[in-house]
Amino acid sequence: MKVRPFFGFIAIILVSLITLCSCVYTPASSSLSGCVVLEDGASPNRILVTVTAKDGSGSYNVRTDSDGRFTIGDITPSVYTVSFSKAGYYSESLEDVIVGDGKVVTLETVTLMMKLGTFTGKVIDDTGNPISGASVTVSGRGYSFSARTDANGNYTITAKPGIYTDITVSAINPCRYLQGTLNKTVSADTETKLGNSTLLPDTHNYVLTSVVEATTSAKGYREYRCTNCNHVETVDIPKRTDGARWAGIRASSYGLEESFGSYPGINSMASYAEKMESCYEGSNGTVILIVGVVSEDLKSCFLDFPISEEIANVTYSNVDFYEDYLTALDKGGYSVWLQVEPGNADLVKLAKAVMNHYKHHSCVKGFGIDVEWYKRADNRNGMKLSSDGDEPNTVSKVLTAVKAINSSYTVFVKHWDEKWLPDPKEGLVFVNDSQGFFEGGWGKGSERKPSLEKMVNEFARWAEDYYPCPVMFQIGYDADEGIWGEMENPAEELGKAIIAGCTTSNDIGIIWVDFTLKEVIEKID
Known part of the structure; x- marks a missing residue:
């Protein structure tokens, strides 16, 4: 019997359908991948990755490549715990990682942290007794770790593995300090014994770290920190009870030499400021330091320090004359304004040169312009300093330039006559x-007498006219020796008489001019 073609065709279709169905129902493969890095940046090669099914059905082990990457293909769908381990590092695990049927799972980067080691030791004094509360620091390879000793002088420092080259040990009351070379290695999970560190008594090496000035309503203070043990001491500054915020001296190369016969030593300038400060309770020792002197032809300004950029009508020294003096004034917590006698120099450029050069000194509080010497060659009493306007050297432009360097800086303007100065401005x-200061006529037979009253009245009017701006009075000229020459302590008596005459509440500074400073300083107790 012949087979009909129709039934042969049906057989072919059935075979094809069976084959197609077997392809459709083949399960898709799943995979799990990720990346592991090491805390210290070491090569992440061959970190062991263990993937364990939480139902106990199986596990996989694989190691990372040189980039810390790994992939497990054809992984059975399940819920897994993924663990990472390498010698010298703490192991990490990820719980409940779900790998679904046919899913490609990529884990977030895992970081293995270095296992820590310890340094142990003891800190004792020169008699063998333990020192409690001492600070011990080891450092090396960019790391630094510290601990404090317990009541028995013992310490344990937990540190990352590596070579440590330096050790610093310090304690306070009394100051004790030790800094030396260590050259010790600490390994993971190990203790490295350093033995005893003996601290000998020392004296605190204090440096001034901050100053809060006194006011008439609140006391101030100076904060000092020991560079050895970091111990902090504060010294109170009493309230200003007699109205002087600043008390000090004007210092110039020519004036001090005239008074003392030679320029004083490095610490002398600070000592003069200290003596003036002692005359006015709650005041801050102050120096108006002339760092720029007008030339003989009155056209240029000579700076007592080198500058990097040439300025028209400015000459300068190749040696910095005042750097060490300012360092000494920093240590004392005093205030300094850096004054120039500008001649025809550009005031803004001059201010930038001066303040940028000395801005690293904490004692520096601002810039000063002696207006008497501003364009003096063409103006007998100097050129008026405008408050504002289009001209390049208004006081507003100078103030803006100075405050751009340090917003706390101020600018003083100096003259004996208000008509040459700008209007009051913050x-x-x-x-x-x-x-x-004299009273009496100029006529024949008239006698001119020194007048303290006239001095007091003029300064009081000055304070009133410039209120609320701070004012300073530069006193002690030879021309007024008839007023102050017979006083037991002119630096105090004359200044307090001036302050008593002021009826406004300006901050006031009493500044003794250097021409007569030697005589007056010697009279201060």
Whole structure:
């Protein structure tokens, strides 16, 4: 019997369908991949990755490549715990990692942290007794770790493995300090014994770290920190009870030499400021330091320090004359304004040169302009300093330039006559250097007498006219020796008489001019 073609065709279709169905129902493969890095940046090659099914059905082990990457293909769908381990590092695990049927799972990067080791030791004094509370620091390879000793002088420092080259041990009351070479290696999970460190008594090496000035309503303080043991001491500054915020000296190369016969030593300038400060409770020792002197032809300004950029009508020294003096004033917590006698120099450029050069000194509080010497070659009493306007050297432009360097800086303007000075403005200090106060006529037979009353009245009017700006009075000129020459302590008596005459509440500075400073300083107890 012949087979009909129709039934042969049906057989072919059935075979094809069976084959197709077997392809459709083949399960898709799943995979798990990720990346592991090491805390210290070491090569992440061959980190062991263990993947364990939580139902106990099986596990996989694989190691990372040189980039810390791994992949497990054809992984059975399940819920897994993934663990990472390498010698010298703490192991990490990820729980409940779900790998679904046919899913490609990529884990977030895992970081293995270094296992820590310890340094142990004991800190004792020179008699063998333990020192409690001492600070011990080991450092090396960019790491630094510290601990404090217990009541028995013992310490344990937990540190990352590596070579440590330096050790610092310090304690306070009394100050004790030790800094030396260590050259010790600490390994993971190991203790490295350092033995005893003996601290000998020492004296605190204090440096001034901050100053809060006194006011008439609150006391201030100076904070000092020991560079050895970091111990902090504060010294109170009493409230200003007699109205002087600043008390000090004007210092110039020519004036000090005239008074003392030679320029004083490095620490002398600070000692003069200290003596003036002692005359006015709650005041801050102050120096108006002239760092720029006008030339003989009155056209240029000579700076007592080198500058990197040439400025028209400015000459300069190749040696910094005042750096060490300012360092000494830093240590004492005093205040310094850096004054220039500008001649025809550009005031803004001059201010930038001065303040940028000395801005690293904490004692520096601002910039000063002696207006008497501003364009003096063409103006007998100097050129008026405008408050504002289009001209390049207004006081506003100078103040803006100075405050761009340090927002706390101020600018003082100095003259004996108000008509040469700008109007009151925040950030300005007005300094009066008037001299020659007499009463009486100029006619034949008239007698001119020194007048303290006239001095007091003029300075009081100055404070009133420039209120609320701070004011300073530069006093002690030879022309007024008839007023102060017979006083037991002129630096105190004359200044307090001036302050008593001021009826406004300006901050006031009493500044003794250097021409007569030697005589007056010697009279201060």
